[in-house]
Amino acid sequence: MTEIRLKNVSFAYPDGTKALENLTLTVPSGQRLAIIGQNGAGKTTAVKLMNGLLKPSEGAVFVGDWNTKDYTTAQVSRNVGYVFQNPDDQIFHNDVESEVQFGPKNMGFDPERVTALTDWAMELCGISHVSHENPYNLPYSVRKFVTIASVLAMDSDVIILDEPTAGQDRIGLDLLSKLLDELEKKGKTVITITHDMEFVTDYFSRIVVMANRKIIADDDSEHIFYNHAILDESMLKPPAVAKMANLLGLEKGILTKGQLLSVLKKRDLTRGR
């Protein structure tokens, strides 16, 4: 059970660039949270603070009852795994299995636990059949799952996924969907940064919108994607389904293809009478 708390956090990079201003955010254990916002809004900086890669310039970040300023990145990242946006920043072994095993081995887990976690993570990420391949002989989309499996195998309570749908086809998206369900069953917290609004509306009940170094909204998709002030300030485009529903003059709140279809079907039935 690991709650994450950012309390009045500000952060500036060593060159003086201010990336976050007075951010306060609590992510309860087991929650699914999507952080969205324009490029440069501060999303990556915020999650790097959560896993201890960065320490706040002002304010405090708590992972469970640890104040991250008192712990090393290696210690914090045992509780908060971070899958980078670009898999090539993360992979450094010559075969998939060694890559996935590295984390749990490095954490000192006993061999049976290392094997069980590695097999579970590779299976969940659909990469068991390429376990002996060199990751660099695999397509980008599969390499991304290799890095997801490497983080899952460490069994951290919190998992941060940076742009998980980038470069994924239908098979990859289905795998992600199953993976999110499995992590939810296990009570894991999943935090994603994404520009994929369909992914957000389909899988995340809580959305934090960032703009200009701050959180400007923290709500569910219906309240975010039908709020023009938030969309304008964050320069976000609503998901295609919401745009279509708007164009068709349908009621507010339609966000998924399923919702759109059911409203259109109801309309057809009413007209047919």
Ligand SMILES: Nc1ncnc2c1ncn2[C@@H]1O[C@H](COP(=O)(O)OP(=O)(O)OP(=O)(O)O)[C@@H](O)[C@H]1O
């Ligand atoms: N290493 C760095 N040194 C200096 N400034 C940085 C560094 N990394 C990020 N920044 C700046 O900090 C601000 C916030 O960047 P951040 O990467 O957190 O935004 P983001 O919302 O994740 O953007 P994106 O969607 O493009 O990944 C931006 O102005 C960015 O240029």
